[in-house]
Amino acid sequence: xxxxxxxxxxxxxxxxxxxxxxxxxxxxxxxxxxxxxxxxxxxxxxxxxxxxxxxxxxxxxxxxxxxxxxxxxxxxxxxxxxxxxxxxxxxxxxxxxxxxxxxxxxxxxxxxxxxxxxxxxxxxxxxxxxxxxxxxxxxxxxxxxxxxxxxxxxxxxxxxxxxxxxxxxxxxxxxxxxxxxxxxxxxxxxxxxxxxxxxxxxxxxxxxxxxxxxxxxxxxxxxxxxxxxxxxxxxxxxxxxxxxxxxxxxxxxxxxxxxxxxxxxxxxxxxxxxxxxxxxxxxxxxxxxxxxxxxxxxxxxxxxxxxxxxxxxxxxxxxxxxxxxxxxxxxxxxxxxxxxxxxxxxxxxxxxxxxxxxxxxxxxxxxxxxxxxxxxxxxxxxxxxxxxxxxxxxxxxxxxxxxxxxxxxxxxxxxxxxxxxxxxxxxxxxxxxxxxx
Ligand SMILES: Cc1cc2nc3c(=O)[nH]c(=O)nc-3n(C[C@H](O)[C@H](O)[C@H](O)COP(=O)(O)OP(=O)(O)OC[C@H]3O[C@@H](n4cnc5c(N)ncnc54)[C@H](O)[C@@H]3O)c2cc1C
Ligand SMILES: NC(=O)c1ccc[n+]([C@@H]2O[C@H](COP(=O)([O-])OP(=O)(O)OC[C@H]3O[C@@H](n4cnc5c(N)ncnc54)[C@H](OP(=O)(O)O)[C@@H]3O)[C@@H](O)[C@H]2O)c1
Numbered sequence: 001x002x003x004x005x006x007x008x009x010x011x012x013x014x015x016x017x018x019x020x021x022x023x024x025x026x027x028x029x030x031x032x033x034x035x036x037x038x039x040x041x042x043x044x045x046x047x048x049x050x051x052x053x054x055x056x057x058x059x060x061x062x063x064x065x066x067x068x069x070x071x072x073x074x075x076x077x078x079x080x081x082x083x084x085x086x087x088x089x090x091x092x093x094x095x096x097x098x099x100x101x102x103x104x105x106x107x108x109x110x111x112x113x114x115x116x117x118x119x120x121x122x123x124x125x126x127x128x129x130x131x132x133x134x135x136x137x138x139x140x141x142x143x144x145x146x147x148x149x150x151x152x153x154x155x156x157x158x159x160x161x162x163x164x165x166x167x168x169x170x171x172x173x174x175x176x177x178x179x180x181x182x183x184x185x186x187x188x189x190x191x192x193x194x195x196x197x198x199x200x201x202x203x204x205x206x207x208x209x210x211x212x213x214x215x216x217x218x219x220x221x222x223x224x225x226x227x228x229x230x231x232x233x234x235x236x237x238x239x240x241x242x243x244x245x246x247x248x249x250x251x252x253x254x255x256x257x258x259x260x261x262x263x264x265x266x267x268x269x270x271x272x273x274x275x276x277x278x279x280x281x282x283x284x285x286x287x288x289x290x291x292x293x294x295x296x297x298x299x300x301x302x303x304x305x306x307x308x309x310x311x312x313x314x315x316x317x318x319x320x321x322x323x324x325x326x327x328x329x330x331x332x333x334x335x336x337x338x339x340x341x342x343x344x345x346x347x348x349x350x351x352x353x354x355x356x357x358x359x360x361x362x363x364x365x366x367x368x369x370x371x372x373x374x375x376x377x378x379x380x381x382x383x384x385x386x387x388x389x390x391x392x393x394x395x396x397x398x399x400x401x402x403x404x405x406x407x408x409x410x411x412x413x414x415x416x417x418x419x420x421x422x423x424x425x426x427x428x429x430x431x432x433x434x435x436x437x
Pocket of ligand 1: 018
């Protein structure tokens, strides 16, 4: 380790090892290589939604894990997995050990639609579906049954595109990805042939990005169906990328059917009204002009945004579902100076992975500016680690994560892939070197 800067090394706890957390550690250690950063995550594996959100068929994006890995391999950065703030350690305990605590816990729950029938069997939050196909250990308890010909995906954002693409894509194209075998089997057995993307507004209001949208029009074995009438009132003047997206979708509206085995339907100006059914989903009503139309779907995936969840001991803005901050410092925290936030938990659930890099940089600039006040805080280095080691029998350090990583690569080799996810709590902890009863 380099010799400490004047005033001694700054000790920072980062809670959440997603992109925002890892970029925070990176920025802190780049600004001052003596900074000691411990990153905690409730999961045994780092990288948050890069690992458990980014779609498995976007394999190039997943390679970013290599860059994030280099950060946690830095000698002054440590990873402590299977440690949940609020369950295994408290904010007070972290603040007693570290000069600063940065909350980067993301936004892990779904935004509800608030319509009748939303909680019938077969009405699924994108958060749960995404967690399932990404092999998130919490998803093992809720296997997904893709047992209907028609499925609706509500929302016009990139997550809706991911969900729709995974549902409509030829499952054999998922075989080279890291999805667990159980997910691949379920996709192969899927009865879904028609996926309906349902948006409450028009083509000029989509939240997609161009590359992701274009991909939908190029999926082998999939016809895209969209009514040309939806483009009648689109304004002439639109932002450049939006104009390109509207043109792309307009071009789909005049495509002839090729008789492909699966279809992707786009419905605009169609606010969802009710999920129909008694025990499970039997249809979805959508508003159409002055009337109501029923889509004959047996599955409904709501993909209308992610929301933050409160963490015990951390201030929470209930209205916006974020940790409240002013100039990146947490408002209403336990100490005057010492608590910060970055990423989705601070900004809300918008922005791509790269957005969190500049966002983390902004938070770190403020931490560095507060350095003298932070170093004046009376802390007892090592006290939190002592508590965690006593409380968390299956602590996962960087070595444990290396064990999970190695096992995933070995599983991948069997399927001819780079990696296949180890996806249950038990198998992850065992791969991390723990013996479970
Ligand atoms: C389905 C989906 C697909 C996406 N695809 C892309 C894509 O292809 N390209 C792109 O650029 N962006 C994509 N994004 C956006 C990108 O994932 C986010 O911008 C980014 O992950 C947000 O980073 P974060 O660190 O704030 O949150 P997260 O990535 O959610 O990380 C938060 C971390 O905190 C941990 N945590 C939560 N609570 C606690 C606690 N109490 N104690 C300890 N740890 C805790 C979590 O386990 C998690 O690891 C996607 C988002 C979603 C939802
Ligand atoms: N490949 C990638 O780069 C990638 C992949 C996935 C996610 N991401 C990023 O992750 C972030 C989150 O994505 P997201 O798709 O979850 O969110 P998003 O981009 O905010 O999109 C949410 C969608 O839900 C709609 N919606 C909200 N409330 C609704 C309601 N009650 N009824 C019907 N529709 C409703 C919104 O419509 P209105 O506009 O009408 O409100 C919007 O179309 C985004 O920044 C996204 O770009 C990136």
